[in-house]
Amino acid sequence: MATWLVTGGAGFIGSNFVLQQRQAQAARIINLDKLTYAGNLNNLAELRHDPDHIFQQGDIGDRELVARLLADYQPDAVIHFAAESHVDRSIHRPETFIETNVVGTFRLLEAVRGYWAGLEPAKRAAFRFLHISTDEVYGSLGPEDPAFTETTPYAPNSPYAASKAAADHLVRAYHETYGLPILITNCSNNYGPLQFPEKFIPLMILNGLQGKKLPVYGDGQNIRDWLYVTDHCEALGLVLAKGTVGASYNIGGRCELTNLEVVNHICRLLDELFPTAASAPHSGLISFVPDRPGHDRRYAMNISKIERELGWTPKESFASGLAKTVRWYVDHPQWVEAVTSGAYRQWLQTHYGFGS
Numbered sequence: 346m347a348t349w350l351v352t353g354g355a356g357f358i359g360s361n362f363v364l365q366q367r368q369a370q371a372a373r374i375i376n377l378d379k380l381t382y383a384g385n386l387n388n389l390a391e392l393r394h395d396p397d398h399i400f401q402q403g404d405i406g407d408r409e410l411v412a413r414l415l416a417d418y419q420p421d422a423v424i425h426f427a428a429e430s431h432v433d434r435s436i437h438r439p440e441t442f443i444e445t446n447v448v449g450t451f452r453l454l455e456a457v458r459g460y461w462a463g464l465e466p467a468k469r470a471a472f473r474f475l476h477i478s479t480d481e482v483y484g485s486l487g488p489e490d491p492a493f494t495e496t497t498p499y500a501p502n503s504p505y506a507a508s509k510a511a512a513d514h515l516v517r518a519y520h521e522t523y524g525l526p527i528l529i530t531n532c533s534n535n536y537g538p539l540q541f542p543e544k545f546i547p548l549m550i551l552n553g554l555q556g557k558k559l560p561v562y563g564d565g566q567n568i569r570d571w572l573y574v575t576d577h578c579e580a581l582g583l584v585l586a587k588g589t590v591g592a593s594y595n596i597g598g599r600c601e602l603t604n605l606e607v608v609n610h611i612c613r614l615l616d617e618l619f620p621t622a623a624s625a626p627h628s629g630l631i632s633f634v635p636d637r638p639g640h641d642r643r644y645a646m647n648i649s650k651i652e653r654e655l656g657w658t659p660k661e662s663f664a665s666g667l668a669k670t671v672r673w674y675v676d677h678p679q680w681v682e683a684v685t686s687g688a689y690r691q692w693l694q695t696h697y698g699f700g701s
């Protein structure tokens with residue numbers, strides 16, 4: 346069995362990826378995560394007795410730790426999710442985004458380069474560094490503009506997007522300069538189980554369930570291209586297995602919706618599940634709030650390349666994926682309670698016996 350070093354595997358997409366790949370027994374996984382506020386070991390609870398999932402709390406910027414993990418476990422691939430990921434937080438405190446997304450990625454690349462250079466030729470040739478990035482590096486589209494392709498020039502508008510763009514450039518440069526066998530994926534907005542409730546869709550679901558206001562930025566007409574998280578994870582598995590070294594792949598849902606359409610869809614699902622709730626119809630909770638500075642108007646991904654070259658296509662429709670997501674949050678009150686109260690940070694480590 347292959348061994349992968351996954352960074353950020355206690356976050357939303359990383360944990361979905363780790364769970365999916367461990368279920369398929371695709372690889373032994375060494376999971377390196379700093380457990381910032383966004384890292385939640387509860388996401389990995391079902392792996393607590395899995396000997397092929399090894400959790401290590403730590404920072405991607407800790408060269409000694411990363412070098413030790415690489416030397417000890419001799420991974421065949423590094424799959425790099427770890428990042429500060431919330432645009433609003435990047436507006437208020439950009440520094441941590443530079444530290445983790447730029448400097449952290451740089452230090453990780455340096456450690457990996459040293460390890461990779463010392464591998465014997467066959468393992469060296471087969472090694473892959475998969476860097477997970479975002480559509481936000483491309484900037485914002487006008488209403489009639491064609492969707493982003495892999496050759497769209499980068500034009501990031503938020504500190505988050507700029508830090509991810511910088512990381513993408515570094516990863517690419519490590520291939521061009523040192524020959525490190527990298528792959529880059531740029532994906533649109535994900536949604537699904539295990540997403541931290543500061544993000545748009547879980548925030549709306551949970552506020553709706555509690556009869557709280559549903560805050561929508563500006564006029565609610567900002568457009569995002571939504572993808573169900575397990576579809577993203579499957580695409581990553583394919584890129585890792587079959588992607589062309591040095592290439593980048595756009596991943597998206599071909600599902601452009603305004604924020605207002607998304608909230609109304611959530612409200613309809615909540616109305617169906619809880620028709621007698623005091624807050625039904627839930628659309629009455631929608632409340633417009635002042636727009637986010639530099640708020641990109643529209644993102645859309647052209648996913649022809651990954652469809653053509655790797656045969657990937659999203660399986661989940663927005664209707665089916667959103668219904669599953671709402672159901673998941675309704676069915677996991679303990680997860681929600683631990684996250685919203687902050688308790689997940691104190692007790693999970695002891696409870697599940699993970700840790701450094």
Ligand SMILES: NC(=O)c1ccc[n+]([C@@H]2O[C@H](COP(=O)([O-])OP(=O)(O)OC[C@H]3O[C@@H](n4cnc5c(N)ncnc54)[C@H](O)[C@@H]3O)[C@@H](O)[C@H]2O)c1
Nearest residue numbers: 353355356357358379380381383384404405427428430535
């Ligand atoms: N969520 C989306 O819609 C989306 C879309 C496209 C791309 N991405 C990218 O996918 C990746 C994962 O996103 P997510 O939504 O799962 O993020 P997340 O915020 O839910 O999780 C990030 C994880 O990284 C960990 N982490 C943060 N700093 C670290 C550090 N210095 N060292 C080690 N671990 C650290 C956190 O503890 C957390 O577990 C990110 O790189 C993000 O840019 C996200």
